[in-house]
Structure formats: structure tokens, C-alpha cells
Amino acid sequence: MNPKIRCVCLVSVFAIVGLGVPKCALGQEPANKVLAHQLAIATGQAKRQQHEQVVSSGVIHTLLLASGAIESQANASKNSPIHTPASASVGCPNVFQGPISNTRVNQDCSLRRQAEEVIAVNPTDPDNLIAGQNDSRIGFNHCGYDFSFDGGKTWGDQLPPFFQFIGGDGHTFDACSDPTATFDNAGNAYVGGILFDVVAIPSAIVVAKSNAGIGGAFYHTPATVPFQTYRDTPLGVATSDNDPNVANDKPLITADAGAGSPKKNNVYATWTRFAITTSGIGIHSPIYFSQSTDGGATWSPGIEISGANSGFCTIGSGEANPNACDQDQGSDPVVGPDGTIYVSFFNGNTPIPGVNQHMIVSCPPAADCSSQASWTAPVQIVADIGVQPVGPDPVSGCPGGRQCLPPNGYRIDDATFGSLSVDNNGTLYHVFSDFRNGVNGNCTFFVANPAPPCDQDVFYSFSKDGGATWSAPFKLTPPASAQWMPWGAVVPDGSALYVTYYDRSYGLCEFTGCNDITLATISNPTAAAPSIKYTRVTTSSMPNLVIANNPIEAGFLGDYMWVTVGRHNRANVVWADTRGLNGAVEEDIYFATVP
Numbered sequence: 361m362n363p364k365i366r367c368v369c370l371v372s373v374f375a376i377v378g379l380g381v382p383k384c385a386l387g388q389e390p391a392n393k394v395l396a397h398q399l400a401i402a403t404g405q406a407k408r409q410q411h412e413q414v415v416s417s418g419v420i421h422t423l424l425l426a427s428g429a430i431e432s433q434a435n436a437s438k439n440s441p442i443h444t445p446a447s448a449s450v451g452c453p454n455v456f457q458g459p460i461s462n463t464r465v466n467q468d469c470s471l472r473r474q475a476e477e478v479i480a481v482n483p484t485d486p487d488n489l490i491a492g493q494n495d496s497r498i499g500f501n502h503c504g505y506d507f508s509f510d511g512g513k514t515w516g517d518q519l520p521p522f523f524q525f526i527g528g529d530g531h532t533f534d535a536c537s538d539p540t541a542t543f544d545n546a547g548n549a550y551v552g553g554i555l556f557d558v559v560a561i562p563s564a565i566v567v568a569k570s571n572a573g574i575g576g577a578f579y580h581t582p583a584t585v586p587f588q589t590y591r592d593t594p595l596g597v598a599t600s601d602n603d604p605n606v607a608n609d610k611p612l613i614t615a616d617a618g619a620g621s622p623k624k625n626n627v628y629a630t631w632t633r634f635a636i637t638t639s640g641i642g643i644h645s646p647i648y649f650s651q652s653t654d655g656g657a658t659w660s661p662g663i664e665i666s667g668a669n670s671g672f673c674t675i676g677s678g679e680a681n682p683n684a685c686d687q688d689q690g691s692d693p694v695v696g697p698d699g700t701i702y703v704s705f706f707n708g709n710t711p712i713p714g715v716n717q718h719m720i721v722s723c724p725p726a727a728d729c730s731s732q733a734s735w736t737a738p739v740q741i742v743a744d745i746g747v748q749p750v751g752p753d754p755v756s757g758c759p760g761g762r763q764c765l766p767p768n769g770y771r772i773d774d775a776t777f778g779s780l781s782v783d784n785n786g787t788l789y790h791v792f793s794d795f796r797n798g799v800n801g802n803c804t805f806f807v808a809n810p811a812p813p814c815d816q817d818v819f820y821s822f823s824k825d826g827g828a829t830w831s832a833p834f835k836l837t838p839p840a841s842a843q844w845m846p847w848g849a850v851v852p853d854g855s856a857l858y859v860t861y862y863d864r865s866y867g868l869c870e871f872t873g874c875n876d877i878t879l880a881t882i883s884n885p886t887a888a889a890p891s892i893k894y895t896r897v898t899t900s901s902m903p904n905l906v907i908a909n910n911p912i913e914a915g916f917l918g919d920y921m922w923v924t925v926g927r928h929n930r931a932n933v934v935w936a937d938t939r940g941l942n943g944a945v946e947e948d949i950y951f952a953t954v955p
Contacts, residue, residue, distance in 0.1 A: 411676025418537030476918025528602025644678025757914030873904030
């Protein structure tokens with residue numbers, strides 16, 4: 361059968377569970393029922409339920425491209441500017457010079473999209489950095505990774521050996537999304553991503569390793585086999601499913617890099633497991649966990665850790681337990697200095713439309729965290745107000761079922777924007793953005809024609825008792841403008857918290873859709889009146905990415921950016937930047953270090 365006209369109609373299944381029926385009209389249709397339903401939402405053929413979460417942007421944009429809902433890359437790019445390799449270089453490096461230099465991380469010369477970033481610092485050599493991003497240079501969305509040995513002044517990049525992995529149905533995967541990276545205490549680097557298929561059922565989360573001394577310059581099998589560093593297989597497998605009712609999404613990995621931790625060098629993965637169910641509302645997306653105690657070679661069976669809470673999860677369960685906290689997205693795992701694992705996540709099991717919550721669970725250092733019984737019940741960190749406008753928007757490219765802030769078409773769903781960090785004293789810091797200060801404006805889903813100003817703000821809260829109780833959220837951003845997609849990192853001694861985010865408060869960006877990156881440095885972040893310094897990281901504003909100037913990349917800026925603490929407690933920031941080379945408006949990854 362011609363794959364361009366293949367059509368997998370799932371009418372009876374979707375009618376039974378009440379999830380809406382995807383029409384067979386747009387080229388390739390996913391055989392995986394979860395992904396077919398998500399595509400139907402994005403194309404306006406199904407309605408997103410009140411409590412239901414949606415898959416990550418990297419996954420949905422791959423499906424939109426494959427389905428024919430987005431023009432082909434070749435047609436859209438035929439009149440675009442061309443990137444020219446730098447003199448005496450095999451790549452296309454670039455630096456925007458300014459008070460804080462912005463250095464291009466990905467080195468390919470194509471006009472393909474790179475977005476959704478992660479960065480990690482080698483604890484044995486803070487000049488050794490690894491970064492990751494969604495990368496479309498070889499077709500559908502894939503995972504690309506980058507390395508630097510000079511503190512981010514220069515970079516090399518690569519695609520990892522993920523595409524040889526064979527799924528449960530016997531063929532290799534089409535796409536990789538949601539890149540994730542970490543170092544352990546010994547300086548071993550690990551990268552991972554979610555593998556999935558456009559027209560087939562399987563999905564998997566795999567991990568590759570770069571042994572200490574290699575520094576992420578290439579990745580190999582984590583298995584301790586002869587000629588390990590010359591081999592791509594076998595990969596570490598955190599999970600692998602061949603069930604049409606299951607789709608895994610949004611993995612993050614972290615290693616226990618604590619010098620005094622009893623579980624030093626363990627590697628942990630959390631992710632969202634979307635599944636069609638026979639209980640409750642018929643679909644759910646709990647947070648899952650797996651661990652490796654042998655350097656990423658083998659992984660424990662995945663377990664559900666998002667749990668239940670009768671006080672905070674009161675409606676919309678897809679499980680037999682009506683108080684299950686199972687409508688989740690956007691988990692973030694961190695490891696405390698004593699080896700405690702903390703995982704924050706976004707949850708929608710709440711009774712009021714637009715009012716959701718961020719939650720946290722943990723596993724103590726003495727417990728076997730591969731056992732579900734070792735995890736605490738979920739606790740609410742903070743309520744989240746998410747009444748931003750909902751797509752589709754044919755001008756900005758905001759997909760159906762996604763929340764965006766016009767005139768941008770970038771996903772603004774708070775579901776993916778909770779960031780967790782922990783200092784050496786065990787104090788936890790949670791960073792998020794929401795729309796609580798914009799509910800009475802004209803930029804909400806309550807109004808017919810939403811328009812700026814859109815008052816999205818960034819906040820942080822802290823906990824000094826292991827996540828049991830949390831401070832009130834502290835607002836970091838100015839009124840009457842949008843700031844979103846924040847990430848946070850605390851310096852080891854807790855004296856400062858870095859929070860970075862996209863920002864439309866410069867010039868006329870709130871109304872034109874250009875944006876910048878701002879870093880807030882909060883000194884004494886647990887004090888009643890902390891001191892805050894703001895730094896404009898970008899040397900100039902990034903242009904708005906819309907259908908008119910880039911129909912392929914419009915509507916996608918990823919679901920997260922990243923900041924981490926580097927040498928001399930400097931902030932290392934990575935983000936997706938739309939200031940393309942030679943006049944293009946397109947997405948590349950940029951890096952800056954801020955004293």
C-alpha cells in the first residue's frame with residue numbers, strides 16, 4: 361500500500377471510548393490509537409476533554425507533517441535563504457556578539473528545525489557541556505545532541521544511534537522527540553529520547569552512553585560488552601510498548617551525581633504514559649518511573665508513581681480509583697544530596713476548567729524506588745491557572761487543542777512548564793508560569809477574538825521539608841506582557857536561584873510577537889524579600905515565527921528550554937532562537953553563559 365494514502369480508520373474504538381473519531385483524509389494516519397486521537401485533536405476533528413492532557417509538541421508536529429496537515433519541507437523551503445558553511449569549517453557556527461554573547465549550538469547548515477533544549481554540565485570538568493534538541497535535519501523530528509569542551513565557546517553536534525532500534529513490530533522507528541541528557545558523578549554522559557512511529561504502533565524510551573573522558577563527543581551502547589565504545593547496540597531501554605492503546609511521551613533522565621549519596625551514579629527516567637482505559641473517562645496519562653543501577657545498560661520495569669490524593673485529585677480519573685492523579689504531563693526528576701528522588705509534574709484532575717495544579721512525589725534514599733510502594737502520595741505544590749487561548753490559529757500556526765498567546769503560535773500549555781531543582785541543603789525550588797494575572801483581559805479562551813496584551817507570568821515556590829509544604833508563589837515578571845516556558849536551577853549552596861524564560865516585555869514585542877530570553881537571578885531565594893537581578897540574555901529580539909514566514913516551523917518552539925549551573929556558579933542557558941542566518945526566520949539552538 362502506498363504510505364501516502366494509507367488510512368487506518370479507528371472509528372469503532374474511538375466511538376466506544378468517546379474520544380472522537382479521526383477522519384481518514386490527510387495522508388498518513390497513526391496506527392497507534394493514542395496518537396491517532398491526539399492528531400484528531402490537533403487537526404480539529406476531535407475535542408480535547410476538560411481533564412485530558414496532550415502529547416508533547418515534538419510528537420504532534422511530527423504527526424502533523426506526516427499527515428499532510430503541514431506542507432512538505434521541500435515545497436515550503438524552495439525559495440528560502442541558504443545557509444552557507446563558514447570558512448574552513450564543515451558547519452555553520454554563528455555568534456551574536458553583545459554584552460552576553462549568543463553562540464549557535466547546532467552546526468548543520470540546513471533550514472531544518474532545532475528546538476526544545478536541554479543542557480548538562482560534567483561535574484568532573486565544568487567546561488564539558490552536553491546539550492540536546494529536537495532536530496529535523498534528516499526528515500521527521502529526531503533527537504540531536506551537542507558537545508563542548510571549552511565552556512560553550514565552540515560546539516560540535518551529532519545525531520545519536522537511536523534509529524537502529526527495532527520496535528516491537530519488527531521495524532525501526534520513524535522519529536525521536538523530547539531529548540534528555542545528564543552526567544553522573546564519574547563524568548559518564550547519558551542521553552535519551554522517546555522513539556515512536558508515524559504509521560505504526562510501538563513507542564519506546566531508549567538511552568545511550570558516552571563514557572567518562574569522551575564527554576558526549578559520541579555515544580555508544582551502555583552495555584559492558586567487548587569494544588563497548590565502538591558499538592551502537594544494544595541501547596538501554598527504559599520502556600518499550602507495542603500496544604495500540606499506549607503511547608509514551610515526554611521523558612526526562614537524571615543521574616545521581618551526589619558524592620555522598622548511597623545510590624551514587626544510578627540513572628533515573630520519568631515519563632508520561634498515555635493510555636486508553638476501560639475506566640473513568642476512558643483515557644489517562646500518569647507519570648511512570650524506571651531506574652538503572654548498572655550505568656544505563658538495564659532498566660527496571662516501569663511503574664506508575666503519580667499516585668492518588670483524595671484532597672487534590674477529585675475528578676476526571678481514567679482509572680478505577682476516582683482520586684487517581686492520572687491526568688498528568690511534564691514530569692521533572694531531580695536527586696537530592698542524600699539520594700532522595702523528587703519528581704514534580706502537572707496534573708489536571710481538578711473540577712474547575714482552566715484551574716489545574718503542579719504536584720510532587722518522592723522516594724527516600726533507603727527505599728527501593730523500583731517498587732511503587734516506596735513512593736510518597738502526591739502533594740500539591742501550587743494551583744495553576746491556564747485559561748490562555750486555544751488553537752487552531754491559521755495565522756500563527758497554533759495547532760488545535762493547544763494553548764498559545766497571540767500573536768505567537770508557540771505552545772503555552774502550563775502542563776510542560778514546571779521545573780524542579782534542589783540545593784545541597786535539601787531545599788526544593790519549583791518554577792512555573794501561569795495566567796492567573798491575565799484572566800480578566802482580552803487574551804483568554806473566554807473571548808471570541810483573543811489579542812494581546814497577554815499577562816502570562818513566571819513564579820517560583822520553595823520547600824524546606826522535602827516537598828511536604830510549599831511557600832506561596834513568588835511572582836518574578838512584569839505586568840501586561842507575556843513570559844513563558846521558564847526553567848530554574850539553584851546554585852549548590854542555595855544562595856541564588858536562576859530562572860530563565862521567553863519574554864515579550866522588550867520594545868513592542870508584546871504586540872508584534874518578537875521575544876527575548878531573560879534570566880532572573882534571585883539572591884537568598886527563601887528570604888521574605890529576596891533580591892532579584894534581571895539580565896537580557898539575547899543580544900536582540902527574536903522575530904515571530906508564523907505561517908507567512910515559515911509554514912513548516914510555525915507553531916512549534918518546543919515545550920521547554922533549560923538553565924543549569926556551570927563553572928564559578930555561572931548560569932548556562934540554552935534556548936530555541938528564530939534569528940536564522942542569511943535572513944531566514946527559523947529555529948536554531950543558542951547558548952549563553954551569564955556570570
